[in-house]
Amino acid sequence: MTVKIDKFPGVYLHESDFEQGRVLYNTWDPQAQYAWDAGIAIGRYLSELKQGHLVGVRCNQCRRTVVPPRAFCEWCFRPMDDWVNLPDTGTVNTFSLCYVTWDMQYLTEPQIPAVIDIDGTRPSVGIMHLLGDVDPKKVHIGMRVQAVWKPEEERTGSILDIRHFKPV
Amino acid sequence: MAMRKVAVVGAGMTRFVRRALETGKELSYEASKMALDYCDLTLDEVDCVVHGTAPDSFDGVHMKGEYLSDGSGAWRKPYTRCYVGGGTGVFAPIHGWYHVASGLFDICLVVCEEKMSSCQPHPQGAFLTIFDHTTERPLKPNLLWIFAMEMNRYMHTYGLKKEDIALVSVKNKRNAADHPCSLLGDANITLQDVLNSEVLAWPVQRLDVSPVTDGAVALVLAAEHVARRICDKPIWIEGVGWNLDTAYWTNRDLCYPRYVEKAARMAYEMAGITEPRKQIHIAEPYDPFDYKELHHLEGLMLFDRGKAPEATALGITQRNGDLPVCPSGGLLGVGNPIAAAGLMKVAELFWQLRGEAGARQVPGQPRRGVAQAWGDLMQVGTVAVLGV
Numbered sequence: 001m002t003v004k005i006d007k008f009p010g011v012y013l014h015e016s017d018f019e020q021g022r023v024l025y026n027t028w029d030p031q032a033q034y035a036w037d038a039g040i041a042i043g044r045y046l047s048e049l050k051q052g053h054l055v056g057v058r059c060n061q062c063r064r065t066v067v068p069p070r071a072f073c074e075w076c077f078r079p080m081d082d083w084v085n086l087p088d089t090g091t092v093n094t095f096s097l098c099y100v101t102w103d104m105q106y107l108t109e110p111q112i113p114a115v116i117d118i119d120g121t122r123p124s125v126g127i128m129h130l131l132g133d134v135d136p137k138k139v140h141i142g143m144r145v146q147a148v149w150k151p152e153e154e155r156t157g158s159i160l161d162i163r164h165f166k167p168v
Numbered sequence: 169m170a171m172r173k174v175a176v177v178g179a180g181m182t183r184f185v186r187r188a189l190e191t192g193k194e195l196s197y198e199a200s201k202m203a204l205d206y207c208d209l210t211l212d213e214v215d216c217v218v219h220g221t222a223p224d225s226f227d228g229v230h231m232k233g234e235y236l237s238d239g240s241g242a243w244r245k246p247y248t249r250c251y252v253g254g255g256t257g258v259f260a261p262i263h264g265w266y267h268v269a270s271g272l273f274d275i276c277l278v279v280c281e282e283k284m285s286s287c288q289p290h291p292q293g294a295f296l297t298i299f300d301h302t303t304e305r306p307l308k309p310n311l312l313w314i315f316a317m318e319m320n321r322y323m324h325t326y327g328l329k330k331e332d333i334a335l336v337s338v339k340n341k342r343n344a345a346d347h348p349c350s351l352l353g354d355a356n357i358t359l360q361d362v363l364n365s366e367v368l369a370w371p372v373q374r375l376d377v378s379p380v381t382d383g384a385v386a387l388v389l390a391a392e393h394v395a396r397r398i399c400d401k402p403i404w405i406e407g408v409g410w411n412l413d414t415a416y417w418t419n420r421d422l423c424y425p426r427y428v429e430k431a432a433r434m435a436y437e438m439a440g441i442t443e444p445r446k447q448i449h450i451a452e453p454y455d456p457f458d459y460k461e462l463h464h465l466e467g468l469m470l471f472d473r474g475k476a477p478e479a480t481a482l483g484i485t486q487r488n489g490d491l492p493v494c495p496s497g498g499l500l501g502v503g504n505p506i507a508a509a510g511l512m513k514v515a516e517l518f519w520q521l522r523g524e525a526g527a528r529q530v531p532g533q534p535r536r537g538v539a540q541a542w543g544d545l546m547q548v549g550t551v552a553v554l555g556v
């Protein structure tokens with residue numbers, strides 16, 4: 001770094017330091033549980049998902065129709081005006097082929113998260129979901145997709161009521 | 169605005185390592201002590217202390233700012249901890265800057281520390297809470313998804329290939345070989361090494377990403393009358409900016425960091441910069457992923473949109489190029505202890521502008537540099553312009 005300093009603090013620990021018991025440490029395994037209230041806008045979004053519908057909201061001032069729904073327009077800072085029924089189709093805006101889990105376990109078949117721009121939104125905006133029923137090699141930006149819903153009796157009012165999106 | 173001039177007069181840092189023997193307090197102390205020794209100040213002379221560090225969940229310590237306060241020399245002083253995600257490392261000196269620029273304090277110690285190794289089995293576990301708890305977390309996302317999707321969108325928009333982007337990783341890891349504190353410096357790394365590294369979340373491969381790291385960095389800020397008395401060559405904080413874009417990240421175009429542009433415009437205006445490409449001689453943009461350096465160079469308006477990869481291929485961003493970018497080695501090379509990594513970039517400008525960067529010194533007596541960090545849910549930009 002600076003030429004004025006020739007020795008820097010910070011001791012690098014190696015696996016062998018732990019295997020051979022040269023360093024001490026203790027651990028903690030927290031039991032933290034939470035329950036999140038869905039709220040007004042997302043509450044309705046979830047109950048519509050349970051019915052097999054995808055809905056957004058419209059602001060008449062900035063003329064946007066957006067999803068996920070929100071109770072107020074964050075730009076105009078006023079309540080949203082209308083609920084809008086959206087089709088369950090859209091276009092892949094971007095995606096990844098993910099071969100690891102969050103704790104770096106390897107997957108042989110990739111998960112395919114995507115941002116899917118939902119038809120009927122304006123300007124075109126998306127939600128995050130997974131792609132399925134598709135060869136990972138064939139996924140591309142611009143691909144047209146449609147929601148694959150769980151059977152009605154299995155839906156719980158969750159984003160998972162849509163299993164994934166598949167190519168149209 | 170009647171604001172006082174503020175200078176950086178001292179800097180210190182620990183080595184960046186995968187897992188440090190030292191606690192966070194001890195790392196904070198080492199960096200702080202080095203920064204104070206650098207400018208021959210004692211803790212008594214420090215008026216206030218600012219600390220930047222990641223959320224409490226990272227360390228499993230409630231009110232981590234308080235936990236780290238003794239190592240930061242904060243007791244019996246006005247003390248605040250700030251946090252804007254990955255943007256913290258450049259926001260913390262901004263926070264210190266307004267303490268001094270306002271006239272409230274003359275000397276401020278700014279400390280950033282991160283000990284990512286404590287979170288088991290992987291600190292990604294603590295990151296998962298950035299996703300919306302109701303509309304996104306049921307999908308069991310991992311942190312790489314969001315970056316991989318942003319990188320893919322960037323590549324698609326401008327028709328870029330992996331090779332165009334991997335050159336950044338090669339450059340920064342090579343630059344870091346000259347940094348005595350670096351974790352992943354490698355003078356011999358090649359483009360093929362990056363392209364052949366394992367795929368994590370396509371298009372992100374192992375060597376496109378910065379590593380989990382422990383480390384700390386500290387700066388001493390002083391008001392003009394103090395800086396001129398105690399420092400032979402103060403480095404002035406000429407402009408600061410910060411900006412937050414929408415957290416509905418799936419609702420904005422991921423190909424361009426508009427929040428960085430807004431933060432840069434704020435900082436440039438304060439610094440009197442009208443032509444950043446001519447008036448800025450060194451850039452230290454945030455590079456936790458190789459594509460992010462390119463993304464941020466464009467947001468900083470140092471290259472046209474989609475053109476930073478071409479400039480990289482032409483060697484313009486090499487240490488001896490027209491616009492040296494991450495001469496430190498960046499997060500990809502030196503390491504990524506989140507808040508400390510951002511402050512390392514500001515410290516690098518301090519050493520570079522003083523001509524003290526040793527083997528990393530940028531030629532041609534650079535007079536002005538910009539440091540930038542990025543964070544929250546990918547939509548906060550923090551920018552500082554430093555000059556001689």
Ligand SMILES: [Zn+2]
Pocket residue numbers: 059060061062063064073074075076077
């Ligand atoms: Zn509106």
